[in-house]
Amino acid sequence: MKITVVGAGNVGATCADVLAYKEVANQVVLLDIKEGIAEGKALDIWQKAPIDLYDTRTIGATNDYSKTADSDVVVITSGLPRKPGMSRDDLISTNANIVRSVTENVVKHSPNAIIIVVSNPLDVMTYCAHITSKMPRTKVIGMAGILDTARYRAFLAEEINCSPKDIQAVLMGGHGDTMVPLPRYTTVAGIPVTELVAKDKLDAIVNRTINGGGELVKLMGTSAWYAPGSAAAQMVEAIVKDQRRIFPVCMKLEGEYGIDNCYLGVPVVLGKNGVEKIIELKLNDEEKALLEVSRQKVSEVMQALDTMTAAAK
């Protein structure tokens, strides 16, 4: 198995590191446009192998896609992160150009790879990579839901004072202010979360989750990378090992949840073919309304990308 991670910045290098120490694949190629950075980080991760005891070989490349040839999975993290005061959508024009050209190169050298997009604005960058790749929608997907759910689970574990391992949750919609956490589908070791956390506390946790990325941008002056890198690696692992894990994943909807031609996070079964199945939860009216707000918001940004692309032609 061979994995490529494009973008050797904070998220990409973390993802490559996790893939290596968890021995998800024999080979991980880290590629960046900036001279030397990917080679340096790949070498550093490889030199950690005798300490952390793994065999995965990490290889760096400066924009040389021949080194990525025949990858089974490619993670795209290349692109600008936001700075304090910015929204993810402010990154659209710069990152769309990067994601488009990266996807063209990826598909040329690894036509059978499953692509996982991480660059922001996530839902619209997944759209950008999907239409550029001309691949099936089940094979070009975005990572955000695992991260957003992890934040929600971590905050709940803190509130309940229990292990985060015991919190199960699902979340839907776009990766932004309109994401849709679903307390009705949240359990703590099988116990509905509403039996353990008061409504006002739960509402505050949902709100903190929705603004979780922004909280970190404010603290660090750039966006998060440890949890995002691990989240992307978890998706890669599910695919490479055909684990059929159930995760919220961003993908094109074609009628599911009554939504057509929009890229949103939905729970799916993730296995060797990418998305093996989309799970359609029975949402109540309030949840449906929140998902509709998310759909409208993501559709607007998709349209903005279409307009930019048409103007550039």
Ligand SMILES: NC(=O)c1ccc[n+]([C@@H]2O[C@H](COP(=O)([O-])OP(=O)(O)OC[C@H]3O[C@@H](n4cnc5c(N)ncnc54)[C@H](O)[C@@H]3O)[C@@H](O)[C@H]2O)c1
């Ligand atoms: N989906 C999510 O949940 C999530 C979470 C965190 C970050 N992100 C996004 O991931 C992206 C990367 O974040 P980061 O913190 O790693 O940023 P970073 O600045 O640390 O790294 C980005 C890297 O991309 C490289 N790059 C730029 N253009 C390239 C190209 N054409 N080809 C190859 N490499 C290229 C840069 O040289 C840089 O090393 C951002 O867009 C950020 O918003 C998404």
Ligand SMILES: O=C(O)C[C@H](O)C(=O)O
């Ligand atoms: O907040 C960001 O800009 C990065 C990422 O989308 C996150 O949620 O951490």
